[in-house]
Amino acid sequence: MTHRPLLAKKDSSLTAVHRRIKSPLPEITARKNNESTVRVALRTRPLNTNEAARGDASIFRFPSNNNRTEMQVVSASAGGRELVRSFHFDVCASAQVTQKEFFELCGITALLDSALEGYLATVFAYGQTGSGKTYSMSGLEEKLEKKNLDNRQIEETSDGLIPRTIRYLFKAIQTQNTAKYTLKASYCEIYNEQAYDLLNPASGSLNIRWNDHNGFYVQNLLVVQCDSIDDIMAVVDEGHRNRRVGSHEMNNDSSRSHSILTLLLDQEVVDPNDGHAVMKYGKISFVDLAGSERLRDTKSSNTEETSSINKSLMTLGKVISALGTKSTSQSTAFVPYRDSKLTKLLMDSLGGNSLTLMVACISPAPCFMEDTLSTLNYATRAKNIQNKPTIQTDPKESLIAGLRQENQLLRSENALLKQQLQSYGGSTSVTNLPGTKAPRQLAALNSKPSNGLPEKPDPELVNGVVSAYQSQLIYLQQENAQLHANNGYSEHRLANLTLENEALQLKLESYQKNLNVQTTIDRLMQENKQLKAQLQGENDTDILEQVRQMNQRLEQLQQREQELMMALARKNRSRD
Known part of the structure; x- marks a missing residue:
């Protein structure tokens, strides 16, 4: 017996619709739901001319039987015995590591790839004055000194993380086919606890503000759009030229301020489902910190500069210590971000929502043992700091993208329900719903080319878009409810028809059995007539007996x- 098939199970069908609609949407959530610790790359410079002339020997050892994650500090104890202390970091680079090798080893490329996806990333150089921070970050001093070298040779020998990053980013952007990027740059410095614009020195001291979306930021900082490598290098050169530097006993070209170069990567990604654009706002910041100093060593005449540098670095050290303790012991220690302008601007980078690389620079001379150990201890604490990276999107854009996704999901679900109802003759009309009218404002908005929201969207326009999507969402939800109701009525009706079909089938089987009995009776009666005809002329007793038995x-x-x-x-009377 065959039965008419029931409607397709809506759960499995609608689950497939949900999966198909949701999976291709651009990622706008937390990074793989994982926390990220600060990555620490240790780098030591070679002995300088004065240290070599004094006959100093390097206090560092780099064991050759590992993958560059361990370094040792060797010193003499009070009893004349050798004292060895080991430190482990993500990368430990000796003085023999070139600029190119350090770029490949330190892990910065992973941060750059994340920034291209819309994450925040920070690279900051920390260490004593004269330990090679600016050289590791930019290499500009050596580049300016070796003007006789060709460009290729300069690139291989001198360029630090910043110029190599710029080339890496442009190469990655040029190979991108699914996203459109706009790159912008700003450059500022913190000098004597005041913020200055290195691209617009005439602007004077700038205020540091805070808001929910950006956190702490420098107000009225000049942001320059850069369409080529030369544009960004011009920004870097201009900022480096305007940065405050000074000369003292330990460094002839010492940075007297903390500088922050910020590259903004605005990314426009088209949603493959509906063709709308979603904006992501990646950012990578390069922080070249001024080095900690001792007046007795530097013999600097500007005590205010030295005091300001050391005060901000001491606050940074407190922040690193508090965050390191907080991460390892799960304590609720107070983190003094607001005690200096430097730590305010680094709040996202340390314990915030940024991916962070710390380049810890140290000096090999025995006379700097105390400062070296201090840097190593802070670097050890820093690698325990946990950040929670997230993709950066505009909240209103995220809301609109979510509404688009839910609307498209309801459209697909409603289309599936209409198809099921139509195949069984059910009504797919929802025009009789009270108060439901397909919103026309949304159709007009969707008919315009979608290039993402402008950088500073008109609030009325954004609110209108949100209101339109919400209106359509309500309409689709009501339509969805009506279709579900129609679907339920069709399923109930089909179930009743199935029961009637089964009852009729049983009745038919009963009639079929009765028909078979009547056929047997007719056959026997025919055989009986034939036998009687044979017996009319015969007197055989046996045949008469057979006839009698047949009659019985x-x-x-x-x-x-x-x-x-x-x-x-x-049975028929009981059914009626």
Whole structure:
């Protein structure tokens, strides 16, 4: 017996619709739901001319039987015995590591790839004055000194993380086919606890503000759009030229301020489902910190500069210590971000929502043992700091993208329900819903080319878009509810028809059995007539006996037929 198939199970069908709609949407959530610790790359410079002339020997050892994650500090104890202390970091680079090798080893490329996806990333150089921070970050001093070298040779020998990053980013952007990027840059410095614009020195001291979306930021900082490598290098050169530097006993070209170069990567990604654009706002900041100093060593005449540098670095050290303790012991230690302008601007980078690389620079001379150990201890604490990186999107754009996704999901679900109802003759009309009218404002908005929201969207326009999507969402939800109701009525009706079908099938089977009995009776009666005809001319006793037996059998069958007919009649009366 065959039955008419029931409607397709809506759960499995709609689950497939949900999966198909949701999976291709651009990622706008937390990074793989994982926390990220600060990555620490240790780098030591070679002995300088004065240290070599004094006969100093390097206090560092780099074991050759590992993958560059361990370094040792060797010193003499009070008893004249050698004291060895080991430190482990993500990368430990000796003085023999070139600029190119350090770029490949330190892990910065992973941060750059994340910034291209819309994350925040920070690289900051920390260490004593004269330990090679600016050289590791930019290499500009050596580049300016070796003007006689060709560009290729300069690139291989001198360029630090910043110029190599710029080339890496442009190469990655040029190979991108699914996203459109706009790159902008700003450059500022913190000098004597005041913020200055290195691209617009005439602007004077700038205020540091805070808001929910950006956190701490420098107000009125000049931001320059850069369309080529030369544009960004011009920004870097201009900022480096305007940065405050000074000369003292330990460094002839010492940075007297903390500088922050910020590259903004605005990314426009088209949603493959509906063709709308979603904006992501990646950012990577390069922080070249001024080095900690001791007046007795530097013999600097500007005590205010030295005091300001050391005060901000001491606050940074407190922040690193508090965050390191907080991460390892799960304590609720207070983190003094607001005690200096430097730590305010680094709040996202340390314990915030940024991916962070710390380049810890140290000096190999024995006379700097105390400062070296201090840098190593801070670097050890820093690698325990946990950040929670997230993709940066505009909240209103995220809301609109979510509404688009939910609307498209409801459209697909409603289309599936209409298809199921139509195949069984059910009504797919929802025009009789009270107060439901397909919103026209949304159609007009969607008919315009979608290039993402402008950088400073008109609030009325954004609110209108949100209101339109919410209106359409309500309409689709009401339509969805009506379709579900129609679907339920069709399923109930089909179930009743199935039960009637089964009852009729049983009745038909009963009639078929009765028909088979009647056919047998007719056959026996025909055989009986034939036998009587044969017996008319015969007196055989055996044949007469057979006839008698056949008559008895015939009577039994006729009685059985009457019983079956009476039973069938009673059954029909009971159904009626």
